[in-house]
Amino acid sequence: MSNTVQTNLxxxxxxxxxxxxxxxxxxxxxxxxxPGGSLSIADLLSxxxxxxxxxxxxxxxxxxxRDILVVSxxxxxxxxxxxxxxxxFFNIEETINFRKLxxxxxxxxxxxxxxxxxxxxxxxxxxxxxxxxxxxxxxLDNNKKKVFAILSDGELQExxxxxxxMAAAHFKLDNxxxxxxxxxxxxxxxxxxxxALDSLEDKLKAFNWNTLVIDGHNPEEIDQALNKAYxxxxxxxxxxxxxxxxxxxKGVSFMEDQVSWHGVAPKxxxxxxxxxxxx
Amino acid sequence: MGAAIESSSEKIATRAxxxxxxxxxxxxxxxxxxxxxxxxxxxxxxxxxxxxPERFFNMGIAEANMVxxxxxLAKAGKIPxxxxxxxxxxGRAWEQVRNSVAHNHAxxxxxxxHSGLTxxxxxxSHQIIEDIAIMKAxxxxxxxxxxxxxxxxxxxxxxxxYNGPVYVRLGRAAVPVIYDDNYKFxxxxxxxxxxxxxxxxxxxxxxxxxxxxxxxxxxxxxxxxEVINVASIKxxxxxxxVKSANNTKKVITAEEHNIWGGxxxxxxxxxxxxxxxxxxxxxxxxxxxxxQSGKAEELLxxxxxxxxRLLSLV
Numbered sequence: 001m002s003n004t005v006q007t008n009l010x011x012x013x014x015x016x017x018x019x020x021x022x023x024x025x026x027x028x029x030x031x032x033x034x035p036g037g038s039l040s041i042a043d044l045l046s047x048x049x050x051x052x053x054x055x056x057x058x059x060x061x062x063x064x065x066r067d068i069l070v071v072s073x074x075x076x077x078x079x080x081x082x083x084x085x086x087x088x089f090f091n092i093e094e095t096i097n098f099r100k101l102x103x104x105x106x107x108x109x110x111x112x113x114x115x116x117x118x119x120x121x122x123x124x125x126x127x128x129x130x131x132x133x134x135x136x137x138x139x140l141d142n143n144k145k146k147v148f149a150i151l152s153d154g155e156l157q158e159x160x161x162x163x164x165x166m167a168a169a170h171f172k173l174d175n176x177x178x179x180x181x182x183x184x185x186x187x188x189x190x191x192x193x194x195x196a197l198d199s200l201e202d203k204l205k206a207f208n209w210n211t212l213v214i215d216g217h218n219p220e221e222i223d224q225a226l227n228k229a230y231x232x233x234x235x236x237x238x239x240x241x242x243x244x245x246x247x248x249x250k251g252v253s254f255m256e257d258q259v260s261w262h263g264v265a266p267k268x269x270x271x272x273x274x275x276x277x278x279x
Numbered sequence: 280m281g282a283a284i285e286s287s288s289e290k291i292a293t294r295a296x297x298x299x300x301x302x303x304x305x306x307x308x309x310x311x312x313x314x315x316x317x318x319x320x321x322x323x324x325x326x327x328x329x330x331x332p333e334r335f336f337n338m339g340i341a342e343a344n345m346v347x348x349x350x351x352l353a354k355a356g357k358i359p360x361x362x363x364x365x366x367x368x369x370g371r372a373w374e375q376v377r378n379s380v381a382h383n384h385a386x387x388x389x390x391x392x393h394s395g396l397t398x399x400x401x402x403x404s405h406q407i408i409e410d411i412a413i414m415k416a417x418x419x420x421x422x423x424x425x426x427x428x429x430x431x432x433x434x435x436x437x438x439x440x441y442n443g444p445v446y447v448r449l450g451r452a453a454v455p456v457i458y459d460d461n462y463k464f465x466x467x468x469x470x471x472x473x474x475x476x477x478x479x480x481x482x483x484x485x486x487x488x489x490x491x492x493x494x495x496x497x498x499x500x501x502x503x504x505e506v507i508n509v510a511s512i513k514x515x516x517x518x519x520x521v522k523s524a525n526n527t528k529k530v531i532t533a534e535e536h537n538i539w540g541g542x543x544x545x546x547x548x549x550x551x552x553x554x555x556x557x558x559x560x561x562x563x564x565x566x567x568x569x570x571q572s573g574k575a576e577e578l579l580x581x582x583x584x585x586x587x588r589l590l591s592l593v
Contacts, residue, residue: 131351133347133349135351137352159343170339
């Protein structure tokens with residue numbers, strides 16, 4: 001993997017805020033969607049796209065030297081579409097048609113309709129396998145691109161996730177960084193009450209992954225962890241998992257850590273209040 | 280019309296032809312990568328694995344991960360061939376085939392062996408008779424069932440050329456060679472193997488040779504039977520099938536699959552929607568039963584997937 005990336009942390013913070021604001025506007029306009037998990041990954045997406053960690057080309061989304069991001073938690077589509085819009089893959093104003101008939105902005109991220117989305121997801125537990133596929137392909141081509149995957153914590157209850165963790169280590173996919181959005185909430189409640197995942201780091205270590213645990217809302221920590229990940233992967237030729245401790249609904253006080261905001265759209269007054277807080 | 284070698288007694292398993300063709304394709308196209316789930320000896324991907332170890336991935340006994348990983352490689356421009364037993368490649372990993380592969384228009388070829396009753400002694404847990412139904416129900420999925428080794432080679436070459444998700448249903452048991460080397464398979468085309476006027480047998484897979492056998496016996500009894508091999512179950516060659524149905528006004532379908540959701544249902548729909556004549560119609564398949572252990576040949580007899588049974592229906 002390539003060396004340390006220099007990051008403009010102010011830009012990352014600014015873009016993360018824009019991702020949050022646009023995501024909420026999209027979900028409000030659609031009257032449906034998933035605010036909680038979009039807000040929890042806004043800082044991670046911003047670091048990847050605007051912190052200099054991902055190489056991409058909006059004019060040529062399929063450019064051979066681009067880095068790859070697989071977002072396995074396809075329901076966080078508002079944050080992903082907002083990020084890609086801000087990155088210049090399309091006019092971000094179009095995302096206001098999210099979830100409407102005929103709009104490219106499907107409820108769960110769609111690779112056929114939206115430039116910059118590498119692979120459609122939505123059914124949980126597929127994404128790390130998909131990312132492994134991209135990582136294997138890059139190795140076959142001797143292409144030095146990086147492959148990132150953003151996984152939800154809840155989806156790690158799917159057995160396929162662990163098949164994929166096992167395979168990534170088996171094939172020594174040192175071009176792969178998986179970031180786990182550890183917001184500890186899933187649709188029915190807390191992950192630890194629904195189906196406990198802890199100790200997640202121990203499980204990943206047991207699967208022979210490098211691990212890092214960070215505050216997933218601190219741009220400096222995210223930046224440092226990504227740089228550290230490239231080093232670790234290069235040092236032992238193994239993939240890296242970054243457990244990003246996050247807060248579901250982060251940035252909007254009444255949504256934070258609230259199970260009820262997993263998949264509910266803000267009403268007019270909720271949106272106004274949220275935008276006021278985010279300003 | 281295909282060139283049928285009716286006197287041939289040579290028998291080759293379609294999986295053997297698959298393994299051989301995959302090895303040849305590997306030499307011709309560097310983008311071809313192969314995945315298996317701990318069954319490379321049985322599925323015959325071992326030949327490719329030996330020659331191209333860097334492009335062969337044994338994924339262990341984890342079919343869901345295998346299929347979704349292949350989708351990632353396809354999105355990165357590779358042409359993954361994915362093999363396991365049909366039970367697991369289509370049944371265990373159906374949701375991955377649907378969401379990771381088909382919904383992404385990923386150029387993945389699911390070439391699964393050991394389909395149907397002719398798996399034999401392993402019994403019902405491994406004898407999938409539902410795969411055609413569950414694969415053809417997926418939007419944009421192409422479904423192909425070759426009848427012999429010659430057609431298998433043609434099919435594997437055709438699907439490698441075609442850009443899109445495909446399911447190819449292959450078998451464990453050796454089956455009679457029907458075609459000679461002049462045969463050319465095309466996706467979406469059925470092959471009229473034998474022309475006739477009194478009835479049409481529309482068959483797929485291992486039942487094609489049995490349909491030819493039935494037609495031959497019928498001929499000695501003064502009956503003229505048309506035999507159509509439908510390897511391309513989806514897309515279906517409605518034109519060829521309906522034309523024959525209008526001519527003979529009697530159609531019998533034959534397949535090593537549950538009568539529900541297989542070739543028979545597709546042919547029935549095609550005729551009901553398109554035939555101008557009144558056509559009598561019967562399906563021969565596994566009559567909504569699970570299989571059991573036994574030799575391939577014995578199982579086909581036991582479940583009445585025979586030339587004799589076809590004769591009784593024409």
